[in-house]
Amino acid sequence: xxxxxxxxxxxxxxxxxxDDITAAVEAFMADPKTAVFAIAGNYSVNLASAVKAHPFxxxxxxxxxxxxx
Numbered sequence: 001x002x003x004x005x006x007x008x009x010x011x012x013x014x015x016x017x018x019d020d021i022t023a024a025v026e027a028f029m030a031d032p033k034t035a036v037f038a039i040a041g042n043y044s045v046n047l048a049s050a051v052k053a054h055p056f057x058x059x060x061x062x063x064x065x066x067x068x069x
Contacts, residue, residue, distance in 0.1 A: 007045065016040045032061075 007024070010016040020040045027034050028047040037047050051057045060066040 005043075007039075007050070010040070010043060015043070 007016065007021060011018075011021065016039065024037055024039055024045065024047060027037050028051060032048060032051070034047040035049075036044050038044050051061065
């Protein structure tokens with residue numbers, strides 16, 4: 001079974017660039033139901049599940065005063 005790395009793990013290991021993460025965020029914001037999203041050519045992430053599983057992300061999406069940053 002393959003390791004289940006997080007976006008943070010991949011970023012820290014330099015497998016992902018900040019632009020890759022920005023593209024994933026923009027894809028989710030364009031369609032929050034986005035499931036499989038190819039990232040950095042070698043990886044994929046289920047954006048909808050990732051956001052649903054992350055309390056900070058969920059809270060920010062519910063906050064009308066939250067900014068994209």
